[in-house]
Amino acid sequence: MRKARVVVIGGGATGVGILRDLSMRGVDALLVEKCDLVNGASSRYHGLLHSGGRYAVKDQEAAKECIIENQILRKIGKSCVEPTGGMFVRLDIDDPEYETAWVKGCADSGIEAKQISLDEAFAMEPLLSRHAVSAYLVPDAAIDGFRMSWQNVESAKRYGGRCLTYREAVGVLTENGKVTGVTLRNNITGDEETVECEMLVNAAGGWAGKVAKLAGLDVGVQPDKGTLLAFNQRLTSHVVNRLHKSSDGDIFVPHGSITILGTSSMSIPDPEDTSTSREEVENLLAIGEKTFEHLRDCRMLRSFAGSRPLYIPPGGEVGRSASRGFAIVDHKNDGLDGMMTIVGGKFTTYRLMAEKIVDQICAKFKVTTPCRTAEEPLVPEVAPEKKQAARQYFPAYGTDLAATRLGPERFDKVVERLEKDPESRELVCECENVTLAEVEEMAAEFSSFQINDIRRRTRIGMGTCQGNFCALRSAGVFAKYGKTPGAKDTLGRMKEFLQGRWKGIRPVLVGRTLRETEMTRALYELSFHVNGGEA
Amino acid sequence: MAKTDTIVIGSGLAGLTAAIVSAQKGQNVKLLTYGSGTLSLNSGVIDVLGYDQQHKYVASPRQGIQNLPDNHPYRKIGLQAIADSVSFFLKLTEEQGFPYGGDLDSQLPVPTAVGTLKPTCLAPESLNGSHLVDSHKIVIVTVKGLKDFYGNIIEDNLRKVAALKDKTYELIEFDSGLTGGRDITTLDVARYLDTDAGLAALVALLKPVAQNGVSFVLPQILGTKGDTCHKSLKAQLGSAQVVETTCLPPSVNGLRLQNLLKGAFKQLGGEIVEDCRVLRGIMEGAKCVGVVTQAAARKKSYYATKFILATGGFYSGGLAMREFEKPQETIFGFPVYFVPGEENWSNAELFSDKPQGFALTGIMTDENLRPVDGSGQVVADNVYIVGRNLGGYDFCFEHSGNGVALASAYKAGNM
Numbered sequence: 001m002r003k004a005r006v007v008v009i010g011g012g013a014t015g016v017g018i019l020r021d022l023s024m025r026g027v028d029a030l031l032v033e034k035c036d037l038v039n040g041a042s043s044r045y046h047g048l049l050h051s052g053g054r055y056a057v058k059d060q061e062a063a064k065e066c067i068i069e070n071q072i073l074r075k076i077g078k079s080c081v082e083p084t085g086g087m088f089v090r091l092d093i094d095d096p097e098y099e100t101a102w103v104k105g106c107a108d109s110g111i112e113a114k115q116i117s118l119d120e121a122f123a124m125e126p127l128l129s130r131h132a133v134s135a136y137l138v139p140d141a142a143i144d145g146f147r148m149s150w151q152n153v154e155s156a157k158r159y160g161g162r163c164l165t166y167r168e169a170v171g172v173l174t175e176n177g178k179v180t181g182v183t184l185r186n187n188i189t190g191d192e193e194t195v196e197c198e199m200l201v202n203a204a205g206g207w208a209g210k211v212a213k214l215a216g217l218d219v220g221v222q223p224d225k226g227t228l229l230a231f232n233q234r235l236t237s238h239v240v241n242r243l244h245k246s247s248d249g250d251i252f253v254p255h256g257s258i259t260i261l262g263t264s265s266m267s268i269p270d271p272e273d274t275s276t277s278r279e280e281v282e283n284l285l286a287i288g289e290k291t292f293e294h295l296r297d298c299r300m301l302r303s304f305a306g307s308r309p310l311y312i313p314p315g316g317e318v319g320r321s322a323s324r325g326f327a328i329v330d331h332k333n334d335g336l337d338g339m340m341t342i343v344g345g346k347f348t349t350y351r352l353m354a355e356k357i358v359d360q361i362c363a364k365f366k367v368t369t370p371c372r373t374a375e376e377p378l379v380p381e382v383a384p385e386k387k388q389a390a391r392q393y394f395p396a397y398g399t400d401l402a403a404t405r406l407g408p409e410r411f412d413k414v415v416e417r418l419e420k421d422p423e424s425r426e427l428v429c430e431c432e433n434v435t436l437a438e439v440e441e442m443a444a445e446f447s448s449f450q451i452n453d454i455r456r457r458t459r460i461g462m463g464t465c466q467g468n469f470c471a472l473r474s475a476g477v478f479a480k481y482g483k484t485p486g487a488k489d490t491l492g493r494m495k496e497f498l499q500g501r502w503k504g505i506r507p508v509l510v511g512r513t514l515r516e517t518e519m520t521r522a523l524y525e526l527s528f529h530v531n532g533g534e535a
Numbered sequence: 536m537a538k539t540d541t542i543v544i545g546s547g548l549a550g551l552t553a554a555i556v557s558a559q560k561g562q563n564v565k566l567l568t569y570g571s572g573t574l575s576l577n578s579g580v581i582d583v584l585g586y587d588q589q590h591k592y593v594a595s596p597r598q599g600i601q602n603l604p605d606n607h608p609y610r611k612i613g614l615q616a617i618a619d620s621v622s623f624f625l626k627l628t629e630e631q632g633f634p635y636g637g638d639l640d641s642q643l644p645v646p647t648a649v650g651t652l653k654p655t656c657l658a659p660e661s662l663n664g665s666h667l668v669d670s671h672k673i674v675i676v677t678v679k680g681l682k683d684f685y686g687n688i689i690e691d692n693l694r695k696v697a698a699l700k701d702k703t704y705e706l707i708e709f710d711s712g713l714t715g716g717r718d719i720t721t722l723d724v725a726r727y728l729d730t731d732a733g734l735a736a737l738v739a740l741l742k743p744v745a746q747n748g749v750s751f752v753l754p755q756i757l758g759t760k761g762d763t764c765h766k767s768l769k770a771q772l773g774s775a776q777v778v779e780t781t782c783l784p785p786s787v788n789g790l791r792l793q794n795l796l797k798g799a800f801k802q803l804g805g806e807i808v809e810d811c812r813v814l815r816g817i818m819e820g821a822k823c824v825g826v827v828t829q830a831a832a833r834k835k836s837y838y839a840t841k842f843i844l845a846t847g848g849f850y851s852g853g854l855a856m857r858e859f860e861k862p863q864e865t866i867f868g869f870p871v872y873f874v875p876g877e878e879n880w881s882n883a884e885l886f887s888d889k890p891q892g893f894a895l896t897g898i899m900t901d902e903n904l905r906p907v908d909g910s911g912q913v914v915a916d917n918v919y920i921v922g923r924n925l926g927g928y929d930f931c932f933e934h935s936g937n938g939v940a941l942a943s944a945y946k947a948g949n950m
Binding site: 156277476491499510517 | 651679
């Protein structure tokens with residue numbers, strides 16, 4: 001039987017942060033996640049590392065936390081943070097008094113907001129609406145949620161931390177009012193197993209209420225859906241925020257070769273509901289095009305949604321006015337010793353949330369090792385001379401992309417593959433510059449059960465072509481390395497991969513997206529004839 | 536300046552065919568084109584109708600066409616014109632020295648780069664997969680460094696075809712010597728095989744395996760010049776068969792067909808004006824007298840008595856939809872049919888057994904292929920709509936794209 005002193009349920013940012021913190025303080029910990037890592041809100045969001053500017057008027061405590069954590073993550077997560085900087089822009093239709101309150105809010109929260117002239121703003125963001133009337137620079141940044149989460153796990157592993165994906169908690173074992181273990185179901189095989197533990201940490205985000213119920217407990221979590229749009233190109237070079245009272249569709253975040261626009265806020269009953277509708281898309285476009293007037297001429301890659309786990313204390317508010325703060329609940333007070341729930345909060349403050357709950361756990365365990373997660377980088381950087389030497393094997397700017405995706409150990413392994421086997425230098429994904437060697441390395445990983453697992457690690461299929469040209473190639477690699485019985489069904493895997501992309505394309509099937517879709521279908525239905533039928 | 540009888544806009548299969556048919560009648564024809572059509576993307580075989588509206592296989596396109604819904608373009612074109620267009624195409628390709636085979640009453644199986652067999656109506660000999668069924672051994676020839684053609688995937692999927700299950704399979708690799716630089720494509724290899732040295736290298740590899748009853752399956756690499764390479768290769772390999780698959784773009788066979796059509800049009804004295812974006816029509820009531828174009832830095836107008844619109848669908852830019860439920864025909868602003876409502880616009884599954892609503896978007900016409908409005912009233916007396924900008928059919932779902940392009944262009948050219 002597997003044993004761990006602490007089992008953390010939920011592989012989102014909070015969960016991986018807790019795993020890392022516990023491991024670094026020498027507490028034996030296992031993280032379990034029912035899907036792949038960051039299946040919930042930690043990837044289905046803007047990818048925005050808040051400066052705190054967004055909260056400067058409404059919630060200064062959150063704003064202060066954000067600016068502190070922002071500085072920390074820039075330091076420890078160099079390969080997941082793109083320091084784009086942020087810009088707040090007020091348009092002529094926006095309330096000037098809000099600007100005054102916001103400037104003061106930033107000053108009070110310790111966020112440096114530097115006013116710039118409109119000429120400077122237009123020079124930095126040429127596509128910006130000429131209805132802009134004032135602009136400020138703040139230290140916002142873009143952050144890759146997939147990468148950050150995996151790097152937390154990598155870091156935890158160096159200290160003995162463990163992580164199992166596709167394991168869902170289905171039962172909590174107790175004895176005399178104390179947690180003794182947890183029952184897990186393997187969502188690939190359907191097998192169940194029991195893990196013995198002293199402490200169970202419920203970090204299941206939108207699913208925290210469901211996990212609490214396994215132990216007969218009640219936790220008020222309101223899943224709050226946020227819908228976002230991904231655009232085919234970098235529309236901005238900064239994170240661009242509308243300087244007005246927070247609403248839907250008013251933040252643009254550039255990521256690699258794309259831009260993400262969001263987001264809405266809608267209470268939903270089920271955190272699994274990540275569907276998006278034309279109405280939500282239309283709403284985001286209608287607001288977004290105030291800031292960037294040519295928005296509708298840009299190709300949308302897809303829409304997607306995630307649910308924020310808003311903590312609702314009894315009698316609390318829901319929706320956009322609900323607090324983005326977090327809460328730690330020790331269920332000892334509910335009569336169950338050895339179980340804690342952490343809920344609410346936001347991606348930017350995941351590390352702080354982890355620190356706070358791990359402080360409490362360590363106090364219980366009488367562990368006095370201090371938290372060091374703010375000092376030590378998540379992964380060491382790839383040495384510049386190694387990158388230089390590897391440049392010959394990668395396309396022009398592919399070396400840095402690969403180095404940030406892979407971290408030093410895997411980078412070495414991939415470079416070794418590239419050296420030995422020149423054919424593995426082939427680009428599987430031209431959009432994101434992913435070589436065959438990298439896909440093979442990831443496909444062979446313990447955590448790669450589906451093509452989509454490889455996609456989240458390597459970014460294949462996430463760029464401009466949305467899988468048009470890499471679905472076949474990755475299915476080929478997967479047939480070779482896949483661990484599931486269906487891995488060899490290449491047509492099935494290819495269709496599954498494209499279907500995954502389709503879910504997000506359907507609600508944005510307008511404008512240039514239609515064009516791309518017409519091609520996708522022609523290639524796969526006609527040139528490859530994947531939709532079956534006799535011939 | 537000679538008076539222009541017919542102006543064709545667009546140089547895909549539909550535009551080139553309409554231009555040839557018009558020119559064959561002795562007309563003075565100008566073809567205005569901005570891009571280069573989609574022949575370089577599609578496999579250049581003529582799918583007339585592969586699947587019915589429930590996605591059941593259609594063994595005879597001639598039969599299948601008669602069961603299509605009334606608003607399908609084929610119903611407007613009519614069976615006679617469709618049959619005539621097939622005869623026309625077979626004759627044209629024969630005359631041009633790159634003959635296609637097939638007929639309207641059956642399907643040819645064309646192997647694809649993933650090892651499925653796709654039904655098509657007309658195909659050149661090199662893509663005719665019937666030979667696979669008759670052989671006892673299938674040798675899959677991959678090309679070193681060529682992406683998107685994986686021998687093991689092709690073998691796995693060919694083995695799933697009942698008639699090919701018990702064949703013997705072998706994989707061999709052709710080294711074209713082109714690797715080491717940028718990624719290579721089928722077109723690079725095809726150009727290499729246009730040369731004597733290239734062909735000799737391939738023969739040297741295949742000859743030892745080329746016994747009676749062997750079929751070679753290759754990506755679309757057998758030269759860019761019609762069937763020249765395929766014929767020479769076969770001549771040197773005795774009785775073994777050589778079959779190409781459809782591949783991801785660039786489509787070598789599509790380019791072969793494009794060259795054939797452009798050549799035929801030029802032989803007939805036709806003129807192709809390239810890099811010429813048609814901005815709008817010059818209408819006098821319901822009659823079009825000319826079009827305004829943008830070429831380089833200046834605008835220029837062209838005048839004619841008849842116009843054929845072959846600008847394609849969403850992909851090619853003949854149709855656009857900047858906002859939901861507001862589709863547009865981009866030159867004349869003709870009325871565009873579409874399926875309203877988010878729930879009907881697309882299916883939950885990308886690949887399923889029903890057509891996609893959005894794919895039906897296009898221009899509806901009368902039986903003479905002239906655009907009509909919602910009430911069926913013709914809105915332009917001398918403009919004819921051909922190819923993908925026609926509405927009411929999902930060419931991907933039913934496998935009918937090039938067939939509709941060919942038949943509508945043939946009919947419009949003869950109007």
